[in-house]
Amino acid sequence: MMKILVATEKPFAPVAITLIREVLENGGHELVLLEKYKTTQELHDAVADADAMIVRSDIVDAALIGVAPKLKIVVRAGAGYDNLDLNACTDHNVVAMNTPGQNSNAVAELAFGMMLFSARGGFDGKTGSELMGKSLGLHAFGNVGKCMARIAAGLDMQIFAFDPFVENNFMRDAGVIPVETVEELYSRCQYVSLHIPANDKTRNSVGEKLLSLMPQGAVLVNTARKEVINESELLTVMVKRSDMKYLSDVSPDNAELFAEKFAGRYFFTPKKMGAQTEEANINAGVAAARQIVSFLATGDETYRVNKPK
Numbered sequence: 001m002m003k004i005l006v007a008t009e010k011p012f013a014p015v016a017i018t019l020i021r022e023v024l025e026n027g028g029h030e031l032v033l034l035e036k037y038k039t040t041q042e043l044h045d046a047v048a049d050a051d052a053m054i055v056r057s058d059i060v061d062a063a064l065i066g067v068a069p070k071l072k073i074v075v076r077a078g079a080g081y082d083n084l085d086l087n088a089c090t091d092h093n094v095v096a097m098n099t100p101g102q103n104s105n106a107v108a109e110l111a112f113g114m115m116l117f118s119a120r121g122g123f124d125g126k127t128g129s130e131l132m133g134k135s136l137g138l139h140a141f142g143n144v145g146k147c148m149a150r151i152a153a154g155l156d157m158q159i160f161a162f163d164p165f166v167e168n169n170f171m172r173d174a175g176v177i178p179v180e181t182v183e184e185l186y187s188r189c190q191y192v193s194l195h196i197p198a199n200d201k202t203r204n205s206v207g208e209k210l211l212s213l214m215p216q217g218a219v220l221v222n223t224a225r226k227e228v229i230n231e232s233e234l235l236t237v238m239v240k241r242s243d244m245k246y247l248s249d250v251s252p253d254n255a256e257l258f259a260e261k262f263a264g265r266y267f268f269t270p271k272k273m274g275a276q277t278e279e280a281n282i283n284a285g286v287a288a289a290r291q292i293v294s295f296l297a298t299g300d301e302t303y304r305v306n307k308p309k
């Protein structure tokens with residue numbers, strides 16, 4: 001029997017834990033639960049004798065890997081894995097995985113929730129606008145991008161996407177017009193929704209150059225990561241352009257400046273909540289548990305995201 005630690009500062013929905021426990025126990029393993037921990041020390045103590053670990057946005061860095069001598073696998077229950085130190089995992093022969101696609105619909109629904117809320121002036125009872133017929137640019141066409149296209153088609157939006165790693169035909173089959181350059185995406189679309197991962201190429205990549213290209217009534221929607229935005233350039237553009245709005249799942253670093261200068265032109269969720277639905281919790285948590293059981297039983301490394309040593 002192996003010890004599988006579920007370490008989440010932001011807990012899973014209780015029903016997700018019941019199902020994760022079932023998968024792990026059916027696989028012959030023991031679940032150890034650490035929720036809402038307050039200090040890194042608590043996390044380090046808990047991982048000291050764990051064979052495997054499931055996390056959400058929790059930081060898995062070299063210090064943590066260093067105090068977990070039995071750890072064989074860590075699974076981020078979610079899509080983005082920028083909270084895992086992949087090199088440290090590789091150095092210590094720990095397999096790192098994510099659970100792609102399990103929370104994409106939840107994220108896409110939040111993006112549309114924010115867009116509708118903003119288009120109707122925060123439901124203030126005054127005249128607003130509709131999404132029908134408006135142009136939507138998907139900056140990346142991965143799992144969330146695909147869900148965005150499905151919902152946008154129902155709203156009769158014109159959908160464009162830029163993703164150099166996805167075949168144009170795949171986008172066309174989803175009712176999406178592929179564009180060849182990122183500049184074209186921003187030039188053509190009133191709404192641009194970000195679905196790029198945060199990595200060395202994308203961090204700080206959305207700034208004045210791209211945002212200035214957007215047409216009148218521009219709305220930037222960010223359910224990706226705040227790090228992909230060049231925040232000081234976004235502030236500059238929003239000062240220059242009184243028509244531009246920014247909607248984001250998680251507050252930017254200078255939230256108070258937005259409140260001071262851009263009333264009615266921004267919305268931020270109080271806490272990152274794109275993947276915070278009961279359904280997404282269950283999907284991602286159970287997928288993580290299944291991946292661990294399968295890896296420990298057969299060495300199955302599907303969804304591995306770090307290099308082997």
Ligand SMILES: NC(=O)c1ccc[n+]([C@@H]2O[C@H](COP(=O)([O-])OP(=O)(O)OC[C@H]3O[C@@H](n4cnc5c(N)ncnc54)[C@H](O)[C@@H]3O)[C@@H](O)[C@H]2O)c1
Nearest residue numbers: 079080140141142143144163165195197223224249274275
């Ligand atoms: N708000 C939330 O709670 C929440 C939840 C899930 C995911 N996310 C974020 O959203 C991101 C996207 O999620 P996903 O599930 O669609 O991931 P995914 O891995 O399925 O898709 C990412 C897509 O980005 C494309 N891409 C990579 N670099 C690019 C670039 N420079 N230009 C254009 N396209 C590029 C890839 O080809 C891929 O198609 C995640 O990396 C994560 O940061 C946030």
